[in-house]
Amino acid sequence: MADQSTTTTTESMIMAALSTLTSSQLTSLSASLSAAFRRHNHHLASLLTSPTLFAHTLNHLYSLSLSEKSLLIARHLLSFLHLLTPFLFPLSSSSPVYIPSSNRVRLRDLDSVLLLLFFCEVRQHQPTILENVSPARWQGILKTYGSDTILGNLYTGFALSLSPYQVLGALVDLVVKCRRFVGSKGCDGVEAGKEVAASVDAVVALPSVESGGGVECVICKEEMSQGRDVCELPCQHKFHWKCVLPWLSKRNTCPCCRFLLPTDDVYGEIQRLWDAIVKLGLQI
Numbered sequence: 578m579a580d581q582s583t584t585t586t587t588e589s590m591i592m593a594a595l596s597t598l599t600s601s602q603l604t605s606l607s608a609s610l611s612a613a614f615r616r617h618n619h620h621l622a623s624l625l626t627s628p629t630l631f632a633h634t635l636n637h638l639y640s641l642s643l644s645e646k647s648l649l650i651a652r653h654l655l656s657f658l659h660l661l662t663p664f665l666f667p668l669s670s671s672s673p674v675y676i677p678s679s680n681r682v683r684l685r686d687l688d689s690v691l692l693l694l695f696f697c698e699v700r701q702h703q704p705t706i707l708e709n710v711s712p713a714r715w716q717g718i719l720k721t722y723g724s725d726t727i728l729g730n731l732y733t734g735f736a737l738s739l740s741p742y743q744v745l746g747a748l749v750d751l752v753v754k755c756r757r758f759v760g761s762k763g764c765d766g767v768e769a770g771k772e773v774a775a776s777v778d779a780v781v782a783l784p785s786v787e788s789g790g791g792v793e794c795v796i797c798k799e800e801m802s803q804g805r806d807v808c809e810l811p812c813q814h815k816f817h818w819k820c821v822l823p824w825l826s827k828r829n830t831c832p833c834c835r836f837l838l839p840t841d842d843v844y845g846e847i848q849r850l851w852d853a854i855v856k857l858g859l860q861i
């Protein structure tokens with residue numbers, strides 16, 4: 578499938594998913610996105626105005642391999658995708674919303690990814706701006722470029738002045754970028770269908786339940802006797818703890834229905850959230 582048509586399909590799928598949200602849900606989503614954009618603009622402004630922080634971040638970027646840089650971008654995009662989590666997995670007492678801890682972007686990584694994405698943006702708009710220029714002068718040049726765009730926008734309240742629909746448009750764009758990391762050939766992510774472990778945080782939070790007796794655990798084929806050695810997944814399938822723990826340490830799927838649990842694997846988590854977006858979009 579051509580890139581353009583993949584993008585169009587992805588866009589219509591996310592639009593379909595967003596159209597299932599109520600107007601108050603859209604307002605709350607748009608507010609959390611605006612807050613994230615504002616926070617990132619603030620970080621980027623600090624980076625571009627501090628020669629020390631800029632040099633430190635640039636050195637860190639130099640030390641990363643291509644796949645580490647891809648992972649950094651994927652994790653950053655995933656942090657936006659996670660803003661959709663409450664709408665993709667509506668809260669119920671048995672399935673709280675998890676944001677796997679290792680998917681959170683650390684401060685140094687945030688600086689690095691914002692600088693990396695800023696480089697990409699600058700290169701797109703002014704491809705020759707850093708040509709034949711020593712890296713020692715990059716900070717000054719980028720600061721001037723930034724003050725006309727990002728920094729100027731920051732101080733004039735850019736994020737506040739965006740309409741909710743512009744913010745949601747930006748979200749669609751981010752999800753399209755995120756989607757490119759999974760599920761298509763030749764992308765930077767992992768191969769499709771690769772098994773990843775369930776997030777430890779999510780597994781620890783699974784509830785112990787009464788089996789009710791007479792029900793077979795599909796992993797060991799033995800009856801689950803009364804007691805608290807049985808655990809229930811959010812899809813309501815039950816297993817012995819001793820059977821399901823080794824299973825979930827290798828894969829994040831329910832052995833019965835393939836329900837996906839959160840994972841600390843960035844690409845696996847993007848795939849999980851994307852599957853949920855598709856499922857929500859197909860409801861209309």
Ligand SMILES: [Zn+2]
Binds near residue numbers: 796798817
């Ligand atoms: Zn069992």
Ligand SMILES: [Zn+2]
Binds near residue numbers: 812832836
């Ligand atoms: Zn299940």
